[in-house]
Amino acid sequence: MACIRKRRGKWVVDYRDAAGVRRWLTCETRRAAEIVLAERLDESRQPREPVVDPDIRLEEYSHRWLNLIRMSVKPRTLDSYQQTLRLHLLPVLGPVKVRTLARGRIKMFLATKLTSGLARNSVRIVHATLRAMLNAAIDDGVISANPADKLGRSLKLVTPAAVRQEEIKAMTREQLSTFLATARAASIPYERRHYTLFLLLARTGLRLGEALALQWKDLNLVNHDIRVVRAISAGRVGTPKNGHPRTVSMSTQLGTALLRLQVERKTETIKQGWPEMPLWVFCTAAGTPLDESRVRKVFAKILKTAALPHFSPHGLRHSYASQLLQLGESPQWVQEQLGHKSLELTTRTYGRWLAKRPIRGGVNALDEVTGSKVVAKIESGTPDVLEIPDSIGGPSRTRTLDPLIKSQLLYQLSYAP
Numbered sequence: 001m002a003c004i005r006k007r008r009g010k011w012v013v014d015y016r017d018a019a020g021v022r023r024w025l026t027c028e029t030r031r032a033a034e035i036v037l038a039e040r041l042d043e044s045r046q047p048r049e050p051v052v053d054p055d056i057r058l059e060e061y062s063h064r065w066l067n068l069i070r071m072s073v074k075p076r077t078l079d080s081y082q083q084t085l086r087l088h089l090l091p092v093l094g095p096v097k098v099r100t101l102a103r104g105r106i107k108m109f110l111a112t113k114l115t116s117g118l119a120r121n122s123v124r125i126v127h128a129t130l131r132a133m134l135n136a137a138i139d140d141g142v143i144s145a146n147p148a149d150k151l152g153r154s155l156k157l158v159t160p161a162a163v164r165q166e167e168i169k170a171m172t173r174e175q176l177s178t179f180l181a182t183a184r185a186a187s188i189p190y191e192r193r194h195y196t197l198f199l200l201l202a203r204t205g206l207r208l209g210e211a212l213a214l215q216w217k218d219l220n221l222v223n224h225d226i227r228v229v230r231a232i233s234a235g236r237v238g239t240p241k242n243g244h245p246r247t248v249s250m251s252t253q254l255g256t257a258l259l260r261l262q263v264e265r266k267t268e269t270i271k272q273g274w275p276e277m278p279l280w281v282f283c284t285a286a287g288t289p290l291d292e293s294r295v296r297k298v299f300a301k302i303l304k305t306a307a308l309p310h311f312s313p314h315g316l317r318h319s320y321a322s323q324l325l326q327l328g329e330s331p332q333w334v335q336e337q338l339g340h341k342s343l344e345l346t347t348r349t350y351g352r353w354l355a356k357r358p359i360r361g362g363v364n365a366l367d368e369v370t371g372s373k374v375v376a377k378i379e380s381g382t383p384d385v386l387e388i389p390d391s392i393g394g395p396s397r398t399r400t401l402d403p404l405i406k407s408q409l410l411y412q413l414s415y416a417p
């Protein structure tokens with residue numbers, strides 16, 4: 001029987017959820033408790049049978065959850081979940097029953113992680129992992145609400161957009177020019193062959209995994225565009241990050257470099273006696289895609305040779321977006337090129353690089369598009385002098401305005417000899 005009772009100055013809602021498990025929720029006021037009770041009663045009227053043991057413990061449920069999502073998330077995301085569970089969640093919360101996980105206990109667990117010296121972003125990942133798993137527990141009927149929801153905001157685990165923008169490292173035009181020139185002039189042939197890859201990252205904004213997964217059939221060297229349909233993550237070929245293919249534009253400089261690379265690859269195919277040219281645009285001597293870790297090592301070495309500060313290959317993507325926005329390019333077009341899910345994500349990430357100069361003519365440009373006739377030129381006299389009409393749509397000053405005078409003049413004219 002659901003009820004509300006007062007205890008120690010608080011109002012406690014006592015009820016059973018849809019799975020028949022008894023619950024207690026504490027509220028500050030009776031009115032809040034009544035609202036909560038009404039919501040929980042609505043939920044309890046939709047009984048459901050848990051697909052797993054209602055008393056399942058977090059460690060056991062985590063194995064079920066990982067198996068369920070294995071085919072629906074990226075390999076790197078799955079690895080992150082597994083590592084977070086092994087290092088942080090299971091050692092502390094593993095023996096706890098999922099249905100007894102209280103919001104206060106989770107909040108204390110996360111706060112302890114923060115005070116222990118774990119980086120705030122790492123704690124954010126721990127919280128995100130637990131929240132995602134408990135959302136699945138709702139679908140399985142183990143719990144009716146997620147106790148980990150909205151804790152990231154109260155613990156300030158979410159970095160403000162302005163701070164995230166400041167943390168993004170993008171090369172200036174001068175730094176990027178120096179980096180590409182150094183890559184092109186590298187003394188070791190193996191490192192020099194990475195120049196076209198780095199140029200592509202800087203001129204298209206592709207993620208490194210998307211660039212390494214490019215095949216020659218994805219390039220249209222006539223129309224100067226590239227079709228991004230796959231990505232390599234953790235050595236496995238899959239879809240791009242947002243799950244959807246996209247088409248990106250190719251600059252003239254990049255088109256010339258890719259055409260030169262294609263000619264070199266055809267020549268190498270004949271010289272090596274390969275039965276056919278490798279499918280991958282950027283490949284090893286064996287015709288397999290380049291290894292991401294090796295590319296990062298070459299990238300770091302070129303940065304050191306060029307005496308540039310630390311950047312990651314992803315910094316070339318940031319450089320691409322920031323420089324286009326600084327030049328006044330449409331944020332929506334940049335969003336489509338980057339493959340972001342929303343324009344909000346693009347502006348939230350690169351907002352500080354948006355061009356802020358006024359348009360030509362400023363607010364005066366608004367007057368030109370209204371279509372209203374604000375001023376009129378005098379028909380006779382000096383053409384450069386403008387006259388503001390006294391009455392829009394009425395007769396001009398060259399005509400008699402008083403209808404009585406007008407009628408008298410017409411009467412006199414009609415009887416004139």
